Every structure is written in C-alpha cells, then in structure tokens.
Amino acid sequence: xxxxxxxxxxxxxxxxxxxxxxxxxxxxxxxxVVTALLVAVTTVLGGGSSWAALHLALAGAAxxxxxxxxxxxxxxxxxxxxxxxxxxxxxxGLLAAGGAAVIAGVTSLGGLVAAAGAAAQLVGLVIVxxxxxxxxxxxxxxxxxxVALAYIVALLExxxxxxxxxxxxxxxxxxxxxxxxxxPAHAWLTLFGAVSLTIxxxxxxxxxxxxxxxxxxxxxxxxxxxGMVVGPPLAAIGFALASPPLVVGAVVLTAVGGMGQxxxxxxARARRGRYTSEHDWRRVPVGHLLxxxxxxxxxxxxxxxxxxxxxxxxxxSLGILAVPMVGGWMLQELVGSWTHLVPSVxxxxxxxxxxxxxxxxxxxxxxxxxxxxxxxxLWLGLGMSTTVIAAIGGALLGASVALSAILLGRALRxxxxxxxxx
Numbered sequence: 001x002x003x004x005x006x007x008x009x010x011x012x013x014x015x016x017x018x019x020x021x022x023x024x025x026x027x028x029x030x031x032x033v034v035t036a037l038l039v040a041v042t043t044v045l046g047g048g049s050s051w052a053a054l055h056l057a058l059a060g061a062a063x064x065x066x067x068x069x070x071x072x073x074x075x076x077x078x079x080x081x082x083x084x085x086x087x088x089x090x091x092x093g094l095l096a097a098g099g100a101a102v103i104a105g106v107t108s109l110g111g112l113v114a115a116a117g118a119a120a121q122l123v124g125l126v127i128v129x130x131x132x133x134x135x136x137x138x139x140x141x142x143x144x145x146x147v148a149l150a151y152i153v154a155l156l157e158x159x160x161x162x163x164x165x166x167x168x169x170x171x172x173x174x175x176x177x178x179x180x181x182x183x184p185a186h187a188w189l190t191l192f193g194a195v196s197l198t199i200x201x202x203x204x205x206x207x208x209x210x211x212x213x214x215x216x217x218x219x220x221x222x223x224x225x226x227g228m229v230v231g232p233p234l235a236a237i238g239f240a241l242a243s244p245p246l247v248v249g250a251v252v253l254t255a256v257g258g259m260g261q262x263x264x265x266x267x268a269r270a271r272r273g274r275y276t277s278e279h280d281w282r283r284v285p286v287g288h289l290l291x292x293x294x295x296x297x298x299x300x301x302x303x304x305x306x307x308x309x310x311x312x313x314x315x316x317s318l319g320i321l322a323v324p325m326v327g328g329w330m331l332q333e334l335v336g337s338w339t340h341l342v343p344s345v346x347x348x349x350x351x352x353x354x355x356x357x358x359x360x361x362x363x364x365x366x367x368x369x370x371x372x373x374x375x376x377x378l379w380l381g382l383g384m385s386t387t388v389i390a391a392i393g394g395a396l397l398g399a400s401v402a403l404s405a406i407l408l409g410r411a412l413r414x415x416x417x418x419x420x421x422x
Contacts, residue, residue: 016089017347018085021068021085022345023347023412024089025065025068026065026342026346027408027409028064029064029334030405032060033061033331033334035060037405039052050322051107054318055099056099058190058326059099059162060096062334064092066158066194067128068092069202070128070155070202071088071131071132073205073206074151077148077205082131083134090124091127091128094123095124097117097120098116098119098120099117101114101116102114102165102166102169106169111171114166114170115169125159125162129155132151146217146221147204149229150197151201154197157197158189158193158194158195161194162190164182165186168186178240182239182240183317184239184315185240187318191326192232193232193233193236195330197229199329199333200225200257200261201225202337203261206337206340207289208271209340210285210289211268211286212274213268213273214271216271219263220261220263220267224258224261226260227253227254227257227260228254231257232250232254234249235247235250238250239313251303251307252304255300258293261297265293269286278357281358281361283364284336284339286336288339289337291328295327295329295375298324298328299321299329323375323379327378327397327401332371332372343356346412352414355414359411360411363403367403370396373393374393378390378393378396380393381393381394
C-alpha cells in the first residue's frame with residue numbers, strides 16, 4: 001500500500017494552489033512565445049506582415065504573463081494571501097483566449113471575433129486589477145506604494161490600448177478615420193507603456209532578489225518610474241493630437257526613465273550578494289534582466305532621434321524598433337524572469353526545483369551571447385536593408401529564444417519524486 005507520505009502528497013497535488021496558477025501562466029506564455037517565433041519565421045520567408053507575430057508576443061505572451069504575475073508580486077510585496085486559484089484561472093483563461101481571438105479575428109475570422117477577444121481581455125484585466133489592488137488595501141508588510149501605483153497605471157494603459165484595438169477591429173468609423181494617429185498611440189499605450197512599466201515595476205522587486213541585494217529606494221528608481229509612468233501616455237496623447245512638441249517631449253521623458261531604470265539595476269548589481277553555487281543558473285536571469293534594460297533605453301532613444309530628425313507622426317509605426325523592444329526587452333525580460341521564478345514559485349519539492357535549475361542553466365553563456373548579439377545584428381541588418389546580416393542576427397536570436405522555450409517546457413514537466421508502494 002502507499003505510504004502515508006505518498007498519500008499526503010497525492011491529496012495535496014489534487015488541491016489547486018497559486019503555484020499551479022503560476023506554472024500554468026508560464027506554460028501558456030511559453031506556448032505563445034514559440035508560436036510567435038514560428039509565425040515570425042514564416043512571415044520572413046513569405047514576405048508578409050509581422051503583425052501576427054508581434055501580437056502573439058504582446059497580446060499573447062506578455063498579457064498572460066502580466067495576468068499571472070502582477071497579482072503574485074502585489075501579494076508578495078504586501079505580505080497577504082493570493083486570491084482563490086479558480087478566480088486567478090478565470091482571469092488567465094480570458095486573457096489567453098481573448099488574445100488568440102484577437103489575432104485569429106484580425107488575420108482570418110473577422111472583426112467581430114477580434115472585438116470579442118478584446119472584450120474578453122478587458123474583463124480579464126478587471127479581475128487581474130482587483131487581484132492586484134486588493135492586497136495593498138490591508139497589507140501585513142510594507143505597502144510599496146510606488147510599485148502599486150505603477151501597476152495600476154500599467155493596467156489602465158493596457159486596457160486603453162486593448163480597447164482602441166478592439167474598436168478598430170469592430171470598424172467604428174471615428175476610430176478608423178483617425179487610425180493613422182491612433183495606431184502609434186496604441187503602440188505607446190501597450191508596448192512602451194503598459195508592458196514596459198510592468199516589467200520595470202516588477203524589476204523593483206525581482207532584480208535585487210535575483211542579485212541577492214536589498215530593495216532600496218534611490219534617485220534612479222524614482223527617475224525611472226517617473227519617466228516610464230508619465231512619458232508613454234503623454235506620447236500617446238501627443239500622437240492622437242498630432243502634436244510634435246508633446247510627442248518629442250514625452251518620448252525624451254520616457255528615454256530618461258529608461259536611463260533611470262538602468263541606474264537602478266546597476267545599483268542593485270553593485271550591492272549584489274556573493275553566491276557560491278549554481279552560477280550557470282544564476283547567470284541566465286541576471287544577464288537577461290540587466291541586458292534587457294539597455295535594449296529598452298536604446299530603442300526609446302532611437303525613437304526620439306527619429307522624431308527629432310522629422311519622422312512624421314501620422315502613421316508612425318514600430319518598424320524595426322520591434323527588434324530591440326520585443327526581442328531585446330520584452331522577451332528577454334520574460335525569459336530572465338521565468339528562469340528565476342520556475343524553481344521558486346511552481347509546484348515541487350527541493351530536489352525537483354534543483355533539477356529545474358539544472359535544466360534552465362543549460363548553455364547559459366551561449367544563450368545570453370547569442371540572444372544579445374542576435375538582437376544587435378538583426379537590428380543593424382534591417383536598418384541597413386542587408387538581408388545576409390539580418391538573417392544571421394535573426395538566426396542567433398531565434399535559436400536562443402527557441403532553446404529557452406524548450407528548456408522552460410522541460411523544467412515545467414519536472415515532478416516530485418514519488419515514494420514507491422510498499
């Protein structure tokens with residue numbers, strides 16, 4: 001018969017917990033990343049639009065990751081209990097299914113399907129917002145009001161951006177007539193605003209934790225948050241109003257926020273702890289989390305320079321800035337985060353988590369080097385319109401992303417060692 005310990009573990013496994021929700025969120029985000037990569041490769045080979053790949057990464061992977069981990073970090077900082085796991089799963093389901101419906105609707109099934117997907121994501125964000133805000137109302141630990149404020153702003157930006165996209169897909173005449181002005185506003189509300197602000201707000205907690213340093217308020221922290229809280233929504237308003245001075249000023253302010261972000265993570269690195277084990281595994285989150293901040297700053301500075309040199313506001317698009325913003329920033333931060341979090345917050349005992357760390361540490365130097373060299377070479381190649389250079393960079397980046405996603409899948413499949421029946 002099974003031992004008492006084995007029976008206890010079986011009963012515990014049947015009970016849905018926050019750890020299962022986080023593991024599922026990471027798994028769904030990873031599936032979206034792989035799908036985005038496959039679609040991106042197909043798009044490049046076929047000479048089509050990159051819209052679907054970009055939105056698989058953003059409306060899919062990034063949005064699901066936000067839904068999974070924003071409430072988790074809010075609860076961690078407040079020292080309270082998470083929302084019931086079933087409620088959390090409802091939110092994740094709405095975000096994941098809604099993102100899929102948006103992409104399928106725009107590419108093939110029609111505007112009504114896309115609009116329904118956007119509506120589902122908005123409902124999911126309402127639930128995520130409640131699960132994020134409610135812990136800060138009655139915290140057991142320090143409130144971290146700056147992070148809580150940033151999370152609220154990020155959710156509002158994401159909701160506004162999704163609503164704009166949904167109304168466009170629905171064919172609302174006022175939105176379609178002004179889409180040349182609203183499309184860049186949509187990008188600055190979502191990628192430059194909500195996604196980037198969520199990442200930085202999470203780095204306030206995660207970067208010192210990964211580096212073994214204390215969370216410390218500093219001038220860099222407040223400069224970074226001020227620039228990234230105020231800059232992107234102001235830029236969105238400026239694009240909507242077709243106001244060059246407002247847009248340029250807001251983009252420059254966002255760039256200043258990016259520099260503050262770099263200052264914050266470098267300060268945490270200077271105060272890092274001295275680890276004596278598992279250096280390969282630690283190298284992955286540290287490298288991705290720190291290097292990603294540089295790509296964000298580089299992308300925003302490039303956008304500012306382009307606007308200062310007279311790039312038209314009407315019809316402004318992300319263009320090749322998608323390489324540093326999505327590849328160098330968003331996806332790199334996502335991989336760095338999941339490399340640290342999988343062995344910390346997903347189900348499993350100490351030996352299982354140790355196996356996960358060994359899996360996620362595979363080829364740590366090669367992946368980091370290939371990822372960041374790939375981003376730079378791909379961006380350069382596209383900027384120079386040189387197919388060979390772009391192909392080399394794309395191959396390096398794609399291989400690094402694919403390997404990271406495969407390792408995530410393997411790590412999530414690790415289970416506790418079960419006792420043999422006696």
